Amino acid sequence: GDSVTQMEGPVTLSEEAFLTINCTYTATGYPSLFWYVQYPGEGLQLLLKATKADDKGSNKGFEATYRKETTSFHLEKGSVQVSDSAVYFCALSGLSNDYKLSFGAGTTVTVRA
Amino acid sequence: DSGVTQTPKHLITATGQRVTLRCSPRSGDLSVYWYQQSLDQGLQFLIQYYNGEERAKGNILERFSAQQFPDLHSELNLSSLELGDSALYFCASSVTDNNEQFFGPGTRLTVL
Numbered sequence: 001g002d003s004v005t006q007m008e009g010p011v012t013l014s015e016e017a018f019l020t021i022n023c024t025y026t027a028t029g030y031p032s033l034f035w036y037v038q039y040p041g042e043g044l045q046l047l048l049k050a051t052k053a054d055d056k057g058s059n060k061g062f063e064a065t066y067r068k069e070t071t072s073f074h075l076e077k078g079s080v081q082v083s084d085s086a087v088y089f090c091a092l093s094g095l096s097n098d099y100k101l102s103f104g105a106g107t108t109v110t111v112r113a
Numbered sequence: 114d115s116g117v118t119q120t121p122k123h124l125i126t127a128t129g130q131r132v133t134l135r136c137s138p139r140s141g142d143l144s145v146y147w148y149q150q151s152l153d154q155g156l157q158f159l160i161q162y163y164n165g166e167e168r169a170k171g172n173i174l175e176r177f178s179a180q181q182f183p184d185l186h187s188e189l190n191l192s193s194l195e196l197g198d199s200a201l202y203f204c205a206s207s208v209t210d211n212n213e214q215f216f217g218p219g220t221r222l223t224v225l
Contacts, residue, residue, distance in 0.1 A: 036216075043115065043203060043216040089156065099207070100146065100169055101214060103156040 002027045006090045006104035013080055013111050021075040021107045023064075023090035031092040033057075033066055033073040034101070038087045047075075047088070080111045116140065117217035119204050125223045131192040134220045138185055138206030144168070145187040146207075146214060147179055151200035162187055163209075194224045 006023040013019060025031065032051045036044040048057030053068035062077045073090060090104040116139035126132055138145050147159040149172075158171035162181035173179075176194075181187045191198060201221050205214040 043117075043218040044205075045115070045216070046213065049213070099144075099214075100158040100161060100171060101148075101156075101205075102158070105155050 002031065002092060002102045004090050004092055004102055004104035006088075007107055008105050010108040010110060013109070015082060015111055015113055016079045017111075019075070019077045019080045019084070019109065021088055021090070021109070023073045023075065023104060025071050025073065025090075025092050027071075027092060030068070033064070034091040034093070035062070035064055035073070035075050036089045036091060036103075038089065038106070040086070044089065080109075082111045082113050085109060085111045115215040115217065117204060117206050117215050119202075119217040119220050121220060122218065123221050123223070125225065126194060127225055128194055128196060130194050130224075131190065132194065132222065134189040134191070134202055134204075134222075136187045136189070136204030136206075136217060138187070138204075139215055142206035142208050142215070143185065144207045144209060145181055145185070146205040147173075147187070147189050148203040148205065149200045150203060150219070151197075154200075156203075159189070191222070196224050198222065199224045 003026045034049045035047040037047045048059040050057040050066035056065045064075045087106045089106045091101045093101045118137045120135045143164045146161045150156045159173040161168040179189045201219045203219045204217045207214045
């Protein structure tokens with residue numbers, strides 16, 4: 001079945017550091033790929049998405065490129081801020097008619113001032 | 114604010130009891146999804162409704178059921194509760210069967 005594997009962390013960084021969270025997926029066909037972010041005490045928010053190979057999703061300085069050849073969708077940000085401290089989830093959907101999301105385990109990121 | 118509302122925010126109950134979680138989707142959204150977030154299982158899809166009809170089922174226990182009403186709000190019913198049902202339950206909605214889902218703030222269920 002469909003699955004997502006992501007770097008579990010936790011990851012601790014200093015402000016202005018470079019962030020990468022690895023995400024790979026297993027699926028037949030061409031799923032849509034997402035990164036969701038969960039801030040402390042809140043629900044999930046869509047951070048960015050890509051719906052086909054080589055698409056780059058970007059938002060709030062975060063980027064991820066849909067790599068079909070490596071079945072990956074790694075999240076990157078060049079200069080993190082304290083406000084980026086959150087749990088980040090990689091997810092996929094769209095391989096069946098129900099569009100349910102299959103999530104990775106989540107990566108906790110803490111940015112220190 | 115995603116526009117998806119969930120009530121209650123917190124729920125504490127005892128084993129063997131039954132509870133109902135409520136979700137109001139964003140205005141105009143026809144599709145509602147329920148997810149469970151627990152420490153050991155992570156985020157798992159439970160069930161989806163589209164315009165009142167069940168569309169898909171995931172890892173939902175037989176003790177759990179859901180429905181979507183004509184006004185499109187949805188309820189998730191959990192019965193014969195066990196300690197392991199303690200989790201955060203999220204509702205998400207989308208306009209149709211497209212795949213951009215907007216999540217509510219969740220209901221934290223604690224079973225004692």
